[in-house]
Amino acid sequence: MSDYILEMNQISKEFPGVKALSNVNFKVERGEIHFLVGENGAGKSTLMKVLSGVYPFGTYSGDIVYNGEIQKYNKISDSVDVGVVIIYQELALFPDLSVYENIFAGNEIQKGGVLDWNKAIVESKNLLNKVGLKVNPEILIKELGVGKQQLVEIAKALSKEVKLLILDEPTAALNEDDSANLLELLLELKKQGITSIMISHKLKEVIAIADKATVLRDGETICTLDASKGEITETNIIKNMVGREIEDIYPKRAKKVLGENILELSNWTAYDSRLGRNVATNVDLHVKKGEIVGIAGLMGSGRTELALSIFGNAENYKVQGDLIVEGKKTHFKHTSEAIKAGIAYVTEDRKGDGLFLLQDIKSNISIGNLKQISPGGKVNENEEMVIAQGYRESLKIKTPSLQQLVGKLSGGNQQKVSLGKWLFVGPKLLILDEPTRGIDVGAKFEIYTVMNELIAQGMSIIMISSELGEVLGMSDRIYVMAEGEIKGELSSEEANQEKIMELATQ
Structure with missing residues (x-):
């Protein structure tokens, strides 16, 4: 007989003009890792906000049954008090406070009515050990990378004696190593009896560690897939997410004769006066009319900085070398000049910039x-x-x-x-920086289709992406960057993940 820690029965939630959830049923067994997947707008985050009390009792219909009892959370602290903790993609940490102050913020250790910071530091060390983070608890949060901040959030959850941990897109801003560490941690927490619900668009993560995966589409429950029955496969997940089979995630486009170079860089160097170093060094690169040129590399390799130096978007950059647009040597002092010349830049940080x-x-x-x-x-x-x-x-x-x-x-x-x-x-040349970051497979397919249509119309695209499958699936040629330099150029025919990673780690 199944032992459910959570049952959400017939949950419906409406906003003005939109029915976000329609009679959703969602069950999670105690001690499992359960993924919640679906396209953007499917209702995943809304469902978890209902569960955690962000949307209080009375603003939705249906029942939340936790540990066998119907819950009526009026605020987030009500769910936290019974061991339900949610960690959002945008981390809720105070950058100018220390690690231990963040871990116990709102849950301070007191002794005789006085805050006991010494005990908080000791307890923080224990919690940090549990999540595998070896840092001084007195260090400020802003001095840690995003991956380590994510672990602090989990340590904070453990301080609240979490029994059901909810993670909303926890690896969206993490590199591959930090993502792998986080998945390993969830497996370790599972051994300790902690149940996890994770929202993710990264299907390889679902396949790697999920016990079960529930698919939402248009605010409704479609199915729950069980790893023990071999049901959690990429094909199966995609088919249920989008309501159809996508045989090729990267839509093909007809090969055609490419035009002249629309952009050339020769010995292009960008110096960042704030950092006191080059962010791009002696870059040689060209883009022809009607092609997609991929730029691959690890985080910090200089891909975005190179794009910004071309687009005239960084006040602190001093550039040298030749920038040639449609055969004419030029240099942009401001983004408006780049736009006038037919160049546009879609930033990786759509919410911030x-x-x-x-x-x-x-x-x-x-x-x-x-x-x-x-x-x-x-x-x-x-x-x-x-x-x-x-x-x-x-x-x-x-x-x-x-x-x-x-x-x-x-x-x-x-x-x-x-x-x-x-x-x-x-634009004649479109620079796309991480064009599908944080979006689902159906929306990705639609973005890729638009890219192909633009190329068919004669536009050119530079695509910066951390997803190797995306770079390989969409590019005509690929440049690989590391430490601000171009380490190699590969045709689509010769490129593979191994060759890209070999160049990216030089």
């Missing part, structure tokens, strides 16, 4: 080229709506209205808005 989250979709799309729709200096709102509607349709942006705030959209739809903003500029 790419979008205005508190503005609506139409405003975000039009912002990159307001002059076109502003005769006499006043925005033509009708034309703005027509333009935005065109991109809504062509990019398949899922939204109830163009007046929807961008911050309310799923990650995949935010990325499409960011892409629409730059397509409205009418």
Whole structure:
């Protein structure tokens, strides 16, 4: 007989104009690692916010049964008190406080009504040992990398005697080593009797450690797959997530004769005055009209810095060497000059740098080229709506209205808005920096399809990506960077993961 630590029965949740969850059923057995998967907007995070008390009792319908008892959480602390702890993708840590202060924030150790920081430091060391993090608990959080901060969050959860740990996209911002360490930690916590629910778009993680995986689609439960029955496979997960089989995640495009070079870099060096060092050194690179050039490399290899130095986006950079656009030697002092020359850059940080989250979709799309729709200096709102509607349709942006705030959209739809903003500029060369980070396989397929359509129209693309499958699946040629230098160039025919990693670790 199954021993369920959690049963969520007939959960429904509505927002104005949107039914986010519709009679969702979700069951988790005690001591298992259970993944929650689905496309962006499927309802995964909403369901977990219901479970953790972010959306309190009365704002949803249905029952939460935890340890055999119906729960009516009115606030997050109610769920924490019974051992349910959620860790979000955006970590809730105080950067200017120490590790031990963060671990016990809101849960301070007291002795006789006075905070006992000495005991907190000792207990922090024990908790850090449990999560395999060897750092001084007195170090400030801001001095740790994202992977170590994630472990501090888990140590914080352990301090609250967590029994059910929920992780929402915990590896989205981690490199492969930190991601692997986190997965190993979840397996170790499982041995200690802690049950975990993990939301992830990375199917290889699901396949690697999941005991079960529940698929949501459009706010409804589709199925629960069981690893012990061999049901957790990439093909099976994708088919249930998107409602159809995607035989090739990377859609093919017809090979064609490429045009002249649209961009060339020769001996290109970018010096960052803040860091006091080169972030790109003696880079030679070219992009032809109608091709996708992938740039691969480990985090910190200089890929984004190279893109920013081309785009004229970093005030602290001093550049040397030749930048040739359509046969003419040039240098951009500002992004506006790069845009005028037909170059656009879609940032890897869509929430921080790419979008205005508190503005609506139409405003975000039009912002990159307001002059076109502003005769006499006043925005033509009708034309703005027509333009935005065109991109809504062509990019398949899922939204109830163009007046929807961008911050309310799923990650995949935010990325499409960011892409629409730059397509409205009418670029000849599009630089895509981590174009599918944090979005699901269905939305990825749609982004890849758009990329192929743009190439068919004669545009060129530079794609920076940390996903080797993506680089291999979408690129015509691949440059590999390490320590700010180009370590090699590979054709799509000769490239494979081993060759890329060999160059990336030189």
